[in-house]
Amino acid sequence: MKNYIYILALLSLIYCTKESKISSVISSQDSAVINPGDSLSKTNQNLETKNLSKDETLRTLNNEILSTLKSKDFMKFSNYIHPEKGITFSMYAHLDLKEDKHFTKEEFIKFIPTNVKFTWGEKDGTADKLVLPIRDYLQEWVFRKDFMQGEYHLNSFKGSGNSLNNLREIYPTLDFTENYLPGSEEYGEMDWNSLRFVFDKYEGQYYIVAVINDSWTI
Structure with a gap:
């Protein structure tokens, strides 16, 4: 028992x-x-994004875009292209929407991994045509200098040469950023370079509609 x-x-x-x-x-x-901490963290991130001013938002986007160009992550760069208006590339300050190269976001993504060449325009001084695949144009022309080290400007021009700058005429209501690299004493500071991004809103978010290089022209 x-x-x-x-x-x-x-x-x-x-x-x-x-x-x-x-x-x-x-x-x-x-x-x-x-895990309520995860949800809280995401909520805080969203709130921080919403609380950014327009100036802060555009500066952040500007730096992110420069970073993709420097790292040659062009697929990531495509995320910033306007979904409806696409993107226009101008070799110099004067925009010519009939001649400047324009791509929809889908076209950009399609051609970026290929060797298909496009005529981007004529080089100042020689009138030689610049014919390159998209990725080479981005590396050799758009980001030919380290613009991440440049002076940042919003809706104002720092670089100014003898090339007609018609950005405000073409995009009168849009915001733009400029990344300016000053010239050297050796060349009388005439070897300055600028890289500009023009932004337009789509469904509450900013996207780039134009990438414009600028420098001293003859």
Whole structure:
């Protein structure tokens, strides 16, 4: 009889121990699935983004775009292209929408990994045509200098030469950024370079519609 009672007590203890372990595992799994800290973090990030002023937003976008160009991550660059208006590239300050190269976002993504060449315009001084694939144009012309080291300007021009700058006439209501690299004393500071991005809003977010290089022209 005593042995029977002892066995019952032992079985009861084992059952309670197993139940406790199972409860502990379930509790651990629940805490892994439901983590209010993750949701709170994402919410805070969204709030921080919404609280940015237009100036701060455009400066952030400007720097992100420069970073994609420097790292040659052109697929990531495509994320900033306007979904409806696409993107226009101008070799110099004077825009000519009939001659400047324009791509939809889909076209840009299609051609960026290929060797298909495009005529981007004529080089100042020689009138030689610049014929390159998109990725080479971005590397050799658009980001030919490290514009991440440049002076940042919003809706104002720092670089000014003898080339007609008609950005405000072509995009009178849009915002633009300029990244300016001053010239050297060796060349009388005439070897300055600027890279500009023109932005337009789509569904509450800013996208680039134009990339414009500028420098001293003859």
